[in-house]
Amino acid sequence: MRALLMPVSVALALATLTVPSCVEVDVTMDHQTLVVDWRDEIIYQIMVDRFEDGDPSNNYNVDVRREASYHGGDWQGIIDRLDYIESLGVTTLWISPVVKNVEEDAGFASYHGYWTQDFLAVNPHFGDLSKLQELVREAHARNIKVILDVVTNHIGQLFYYDINRNGQPDIVFFGGGGPGHGSQNPDQASDLRRASEWDPEYDRRGVQGFTALGENGPAPIEWVEMPEINRTPPNPPEFRDPRWYNRKGRVTVWETPNSASIACFAQEQCDWSDACLQDGQCDFYCDQGANICKPSFDYVREQEIKGDFPGGLKDLDTSRPDVTNKLIEVFQYWVKVADFDGFRIDTLKHQEHEFFEAFAPALRRYAKSLGKKNFFMFGEAFDGNDELLGSYTQREGVDSVFYFSYKYRVFGNVFGSGAPCDKQPWEDVASCAPKQAQIMFEERNADLNGGPRYSATPKTDGPTDAQGNPLVPQQLLVTFLDNHDVPRFLYQYPDLGRLRSALAHQLTMDGIPCIYYGTEQNFAGGPDPSNREDMWSTGFAQDGETFKFVQRLTRLRQSIAPLRRGDMHFVWASEHVNDESDAGILAYERRYDGQVALVVLNTHGEKASATHFDNTAMVTSFPAGTTVTDAFDGQSTFTVGANGTLDVEVPPLGVRILVAQ
16 A cells, blocks of 8 residues: 655645644645635536546555445546536536545445545545645636535544453444244343444443443543554544544434334333423334334434444534534635635534534634635535524524435425326325425525524625625525435436436526536436446546536526526416326526526426416516527527416426527
8 A cells, every 4th residue: 555645845834723743735825716606606516536537646445346445536537527527517616525534444445535534634545735736726727616525523433432341343242142943942032232332323321331240331432553444543633532522322313213122111211191292301202103113303313413423433522612623723724725615514414503603604714814705615414304404504504505305305206206296196296296396495485483494694704696795595505416425316217308307497496506427427326335436437428418408508507697696486386297288387587687587397207288277377577578589499489478478388398498589
């Protein structure tokens, strides 16, 4: 294995930042504000290891035959393919984490970047610091911005809990497992129990040590020294303090609880009355209909925030000011040395809101002090709960979040399943009707417990528009069809027409669209790691129909200001999903600075549909007699009728983008 620490050129002081003496830093970066209005941007997500191999000299521990291994992609590869990226029409790169990781764990490699070992060193699989700086400079020279993926919730699996106190990591078994199959032996119980000292299950008291004689107090943690896979204590050294971790074990409430054992445990402590559930004292409640015990919302949140991320990723106690301050310091370092334009923050919902209300404003102020206004931070709260997602955008928290709820309810149900609705009889057919998009929009902006789900209040030193007016999280939600954590759209809905219809909606609706690399090449991988395909396998072709479809939409979004910055007003959202005249129709106006763009989509997969039903036609804001042209096909024209009515037909899974001549 090559040496994992690579020196870089000129060493300069980093004002107020503490950098280990072994890290030589070139900070000759020209910090500037490149973003005029984040609503103008189209983000392109890249998993560095899977995009392009531009420098074979850093290919060690590479095995392209295995999905779980490094494949060789690097920062030079991205530099080499900037022409392709620019041609697609995206304007911002989001690159996977750059920091040094544990090399491998349980047969899986850290190619994704989420197993931090050293917060201040680069991952040498991708290049050295000077190469990372070159990537940012080359992108900026083309007015392409760069967002860095960061992890503030946890580190890699660098310590174990010494539950049996023998000084080595074990999988501990208790009990004999009971008699063999068919045995009539009544004297042996079948109560075999298992605990992994790398990744024990959640215990709100903290992981406890125990032997066959019983518990013996909190289990000590043991840092490991396995330099051959870079599993060594973390850097900076402050992160080696055991008190900086919650040490409560792995989140388990994602799994289906064992109803018998949990019911027995819970009933000893909880009254199953409604009053008990209302006062929040019960960790679990009994769902009689499903015959299962389910964790309460408060208990789920407790585990999500304080538990280790499954896979042994050790949870930082970010309620501690010293931990928060150090994380602020190390990520200020990356803004300083690499001139990033924003952060995508991993595992957002696994941290307290209070952490981000300290972290986010500190990063905004620091970036601004360097001359970089409009520094943008959006987080990944992997959840379809709109209220939970929106809670992280309140007060001085993050600027935006990944819009997971829209991914499920609209891109999935409406555009993926879509009309004609193929829901099962026991499911709600209305869930695949275009009306869901309007319902979500109204819910997003509606008051909830005294305020909207997503903040309508700007952040101090937060994103602004071209005139310097503050933008709010409601305007900056990041939309997506695919990403590295969910199966590809085409895996779940194997229909290219539906994919393109969903892309047409994503690239014409409000918010900031994010395209995962390979979507434009019809990638159809299943769950992780199959959704992290090698991009170079496509040859970076630009003649495919989906590539050209995305390219046409990105150019229209850039050339028609309302498609980027306009307010969104629904003018027809059909409740029909079968053979009705308007089945599958979704139409909305984007209005900005006196201009209007009317988008009409047909989500029906089998029939042409129109913007009328039962002798009622769609009413627009265009004056009567206005001639509107379809900017998408570049030729179709329509005349607006009395009172602004407009009746247009759209082919199956088609799109029209109508603007006044």
